[in-house]
Amino acid sequence: MFYREAGDFKTSYREDMQTFPIRLDRRAYWTIVALAFLVAPFVVNDYWTNAVLLPFLVWATAALGLNLLTGYCGQVSLGTGGFMAVGAFAAYKLMTAFPGMNIVFVVLLAGVVTAGVGLLFGLPSLRIKGFYLAVATLAAQFFFVWLFNKVPWFYNYSASGQITAPERTIFGILVTGPSAAPAAKYLFTLTILFGLAWLARNLTRGKTGRSWMAIRDMDIAAEIIGVDPLKAKLSAFAVSSFFVGVAGALFFTVYLGSAEVTEAFGIDKSFLVLFMIIIGGLGSILGSFLGAALLVLLPVFLKNVMVDILHWETYIAAHLELMIVGGLIIFFLIYEPHGLAQLWRLAKEKLRLWPFPY
Amino acid sequence: MTSEAITHGGAMNPEGDGWVTPDGRHIGPVVLEVKNITLRFGGVTAIKDISFDIREGEIRAIIGPNGAGKSSMLNVISGFYHPQEGEIWFRGQKRPPMKPFQVARQGIARTFQNIALFKGMSVLDNIMTGRITLMRSTMAEEALWWGRAEREELAHREAVEKIIDFLEIQHIRRTPVSRLPYGLQKRVELARALAAEPKLLLLDEPMAGMNVEEKEDMSRFILDVNDEFGTTIVLIEHDMGVVMDLSDRVVVMDYGKKIGDGPPDEVRNDPQVIAAYLGVSHE
Numbered sequence: 277m278f279y280r281e282a283g284d285f286k287t288s289y290r291e292d293m294q295t296f297p298i299r300l301d302r303r304a305y306w307t308i309v310a311l312a313f314l315v316a317p318f319v320v321n322d323y324w325t326n327a328v329l330l331p332f333l334v335w336a337t338a339a340l341g342l343n344l345l346t347g348y349c350g351q352v353s354l355g356t357g358g359f360m361a362v363g364a365f366a367a368y369k370l371m372t373a374f375p376g377m378n379i380v381f382v383v384l385l386a387g388v389v390t391a392g393v394g395l396l397f398g399l400p401s402l403r404i405k406g407f408y409l410a411v412a413t414l415a416a417q418f419f420f421v422w423l424f425n426k427v428p429w430f431y432n433y434s435a436s437g438q439i440t441a442p443e444r445t446i447f448g449i450l451v452t453g454p455s456a457a458p459a460a461k462y463l464f465t466l467t468i469l470f471g472l473a474w475l476a477r478n479l480t481r482g483k484t485g486r487s488w489m490a491i492r493d494m495d496i497a498a499e500i501i502g503v504d505p506l507k508a509k510l511s512a513f514a515v516s517s518f519f520v521g522v523a524g525a526l527f528f529t530v531y532l533g534s535a536e537v538t539e540a541f542g543i544d545k546s547f548l549v550l551f552m553i554i555i556g557g558l559g560s561i562l563g564s565f566l567g568a569a570l571l572v573l574l575p576v577f578l579k580n581v582m583v584d585i586l587h588w589e590t591y592i593a594a595h596l597e598l599m600i601v602g603g604l605i606i607f608f609l610i611y612e613p614h615g616l617a618q619l620w621r622l623a624k625e626k627l628r629l630w631p632f633p634y
Numbered sequence: 635m636t637s638e639a640i641t642h643g644g645a646m647n648p649e650g651d652g653w654v655t656p657d658g659r660h661i662g663p664v665v666l667e668v669k670n671i672t673l674r675f676g677g678v679t680a681i682k683d684i685s686f687d688i689r690e691g692e693i694r695a696i697i698g699p700n701g702a703g704k705s706s707m708l709n710v711i712s713g714f715y716h717p718q719e720g721e722i723w724f725r726g727q728k729r730p731p732m733k734p735f736q737v738a739r740q741g742i743a744r745t746f747q748n749i750a751l752f753k754g755m756s757v758l759d760n761i762m763t764g765r766i767t768l769m770r771s772t773m774a775e776e777a778l779w780w781g782r783a784e785r786e787e788l789a790h791r792e793a794v795e796k797i798i799d800f801l802e803i804q805h806i807r808r809t810p811v812s813r814l815p816y817g818l819q820k821r822v823e824l825a826r827a828l829a830a831e832p833k834l835l836l837l838d839e840p841m842a843g844m845n846v847e848e849k850e851d852m853s854r855f856i857l858d859v860n861d862e863f864g865t866t867i868v869l870i871e872h873d874m875g876v877v878m879d880l881s882d883r884v885v886v887m888d889y890g891k892k893i894g895d896g897p898p899d900e901v902r903n904d905p906q907v908i909a910a911y912l913g914v915s916h917e
Contacts, residue, residue, distance in 0.1 A: 289791045290784075478779040482787055483771060486763045490752050497750035500712055501830065502738035502767035511773060559754065 295477055312466060317459040325458035328576055333465040334527045336568035339552040340469075340476055340561065341519025346550070347558035348480055349512035350492030351401050352409055355416035357545035359517050361537050362390045362420055363524025365430050368439040371529070372432055379444040379451060379529070383468060386525035387518040394517020401509045417546055424537040440534035452529045461530045468526065472519055476561055479515065488512050489559070520549075551601070555608050557617025566616040574601060652689055655882060662690030664723075665834060665866050666711065671720035673706055673890075680706040681717065682890045688834065693860055693867045695877045695898075698887035699910060704870045705747060707887070708836050711868070712744050713737035725833075739767045743832035745823045747839045747870075753812040757822050760811055761797060764829030765790045794829055800862075801825050801855060817848040824855060828863075835859070836868045841876060849873065853880060878902065886910070 284299050286292040296302040320329060338356060345351050366386040370377060400412040424430050431439050443453030450456035451464040479485050487508045490498035499505055528535045535541070548571065556567020575597050582593035612618055651663040664687045673681040681703045688694045696704045709715040711722065713734040722729045724740060732740075743764070752760050769790065775783040798804055801821055806814060811822055820840060827835055840856065841849045853876055859865050871877050877884060878898040886894035886901055888910040894901045901907055908914075 289788050289795075293787065293791065475777045478783075479773070479777050482776040482779070482783055483766060483769045484773055484776050486755070486759055487766060489755055489759070490763050490766075493752035493754050494750050496714075497746065497752070498763075499734045500714065500738060500744060500750075501764055501826065502735050503763075504735050 293481070295481070309470070313463070313470075317463050322458045325462050328572060329462055330458070330465060330531050332568055332572045333462070333469050334523055334531050335549065335552060335572055336565050337465075337469050337472060337526065338520050338523035338549045339556065339564040339568045340473060341516045341523060342549050343553045343556075343558065343561070343564045344476060344480070344488070344519065345512050345516035347553055347560065347563070348485060348492065349488035349509065349516075351398075351509060351512060352406065353413040353516070354410050354543070354546045354550065355397060355413035355420075356520055356549040357541045357543060358417035358420035359390050359394055359520040360524030360527060360545060361424055361541035362393050362517075363387060363521030364528035364535060364541065365424055365439065365537075366390065366521065367525035367529055368432075368441070369430070371442055371444065375442070379446060379464075380468075382444070383522055383525045383529070387522035390521020390524065391514045391518040394520070395510055395514045398510050398513025398517075401513065402506055414543075414546075417543055421537055421541060424541075436536070438534050438536045439528065441529040441532075444529070452533070454533055456530075465526055465530055468522065472522065473561060473565075476519070480561065484508075484511060492559075551605055553615075555605060555615055557615030558613075560615070560617035562620065563615050563617030566620070570616065571601070574604075652691075659691060659861065661692045661882060664688065665690045665725060667723040668707075668711070669721045669723065671707070671710060671717045671722075673703075673710060673715055673717040680890055681710070683720075684887070684890075684892045685720075686885050686892065686895055688866060688868060689883075690866055691860070691864055692882040693856070693869060693880050695869045695871060695881035695884045696887060697871065697874070697877055697884060701889075702887040703890040704887055705838055706890075708744065708838050708868070708870060711737075712742060712836060738830065741830075741833035742836065743827040743830040743834075744836035745820075745827050745838060745840060747842065749816075749819045749823055751811045751819055751823055751826070754810065756808050756810055757803060757814070757825075758794065758798075758807050760822055761794045761825045761829045762790060764826035765794065767830055797825050797828050800858070801828075817844055817851075820844070820848075820852065821855070824852075824859075828859060828865075831863075832865060834866045834868065838870050839872065840869070841871060841873055849876060856880060 284297075286297070291297075294302075296305055316329065317325075338360060342353060342356050345353055363386045366389040367382050370382045370385055371379075397413060397416045401409050404412060425437065428437075431437055434440075441452045443450055443455070445451065446460075446464060449460050451460050480488075487498065487503045488511075490501070490503050491505060491508045491512075495505060498508070524541070528540070532540060552567035552571050553564060554567070555570055556565070557563025578597045578600060579593055582588045582596065583590055608615060652661040654660055667685075667687040669685050671681055671684050672679065684703075684707065686694075696707060698704050706715060710717050713732045713736065716731055724742075729740075752763065755763070769786055771781075771783040771786050775781055798807060801824065803818065803821060803825065806818060806822075811819060814822065824837070824840065827837075837856070841852050844852065856867060856869070857880065860867055869877070869881060881898055883896060884894070884898050884901045885892060886904070886907050893910055894904045894907045896904075
């Protein structure tokens, strides 16, 4: 009754091809963007910004990257943690080698470095598919954790093997380092994510996105109608790694502040991002956000309920949390393989007719 | 008159190469020629020393019993298989060994025996993907949705809408192809192949598994495509009625060999062809 397309006429293909063709969707989107930029940083307290909003933004960036590769192009990757480590260490080396460089460039360049590395590790995808490719990308995960542990040059020969982000400012406002205000960190991360999401949307709605999806759905047919599989797969790996690298750089510089590679970028991070896009929805940009939101919020929520309200022991809560997340993944795989994004689409289809059955 | 024109019962083309069919369509010079193609898989020889040509504007059928090597022949033309011996000449030039996507860029499109649509995409996106060989924008332009990227997208959308109108699938534009019935999926696949504006269109059993009404629709679309766009069509089909009605010339294959080649009426009365299809009595 309220959510409908009736009366929303399109008179040009440009209008018909916009991201949110339904007026109500468009309004909702801009409202959320306005809230995120103008209201959230001034309303939400520091604990919530640090514990919920910042990790959500960082993981959403990573999930977006992996979704381009796995959800859109159909190439499974278990190397996300390793590629995030590449982004983080690239950012660290850039920050220490060029102290004058603006943090925005540092983060984007870290993404570019990771894109190059991702391209290299994407080469096996031209020969192998599915499980075998997943194992090949797993090699990237273990290789980079090993590399950043073994070669002291990467962590500037620090005794602990840790890397620590120096303080950097934008327009004179601190965004990295321990004394940066959570709201400033939040706005910095949000701006980058907003830009990347826009790029992702543009890529997926045009020629490149269609060639990725064609490779995903039927690679032989894609090749026969003129998609160059080499170009499509490698570009997916490069773009995806760029996003993941930026996520890694943000994770380290803005969120963690200091990191140790085995702990911060282990295999569990690869799986976490993969779970996010499976639960959120493969091949959906909205799904990347929903999945990241769920997997970041759920542990916080469960912890609050079990420890603070029910007063259970912390270790029981921690174990139950793992079980609940695991159960949820199995539930989604069985009942809604297209994830939260698909639930949202179905809800919208129902809403269009509501309250009438036909 | 060339000898071929005489056997076709039509007048010679004004251009001198080719002829005019009884229903008034112009058959032009040779577009693609396969010469002495032999294709082996290990010890099995799928195609043995086959040669034939395809002329501009004609509907060329390839028929033969199951396992005769018809689909393999199509796969050779579309660059999916590389024959051990023989040459392919396209538009007067010998074609070097090519990958399928390079063949597509030369202007050869095809459909598949088993539908090979992109299941996760809408009908519109499937057909838009068919135009990939005509799109020129770079990835950077697309990422920023700036300049050529948007202009191109709009122009190609308009062209795709014309194909959608032509094949009468306006109502399913936004539907994911996996939700469509079989007959419509076949039609969408034809639309996707047409979207590339091919010079040569290869159809691998476009009417397999269809009922009479759907076959009639599909036949009409094939004739319309040939008539309105002047597209040269190679057709593999088992329904003899359809083949005899649609095609200008027919190649008959059996056990990887060519056993007949000519206009439908001539092929129909060829004793070798009858033997392959019906068997012969040994008395």
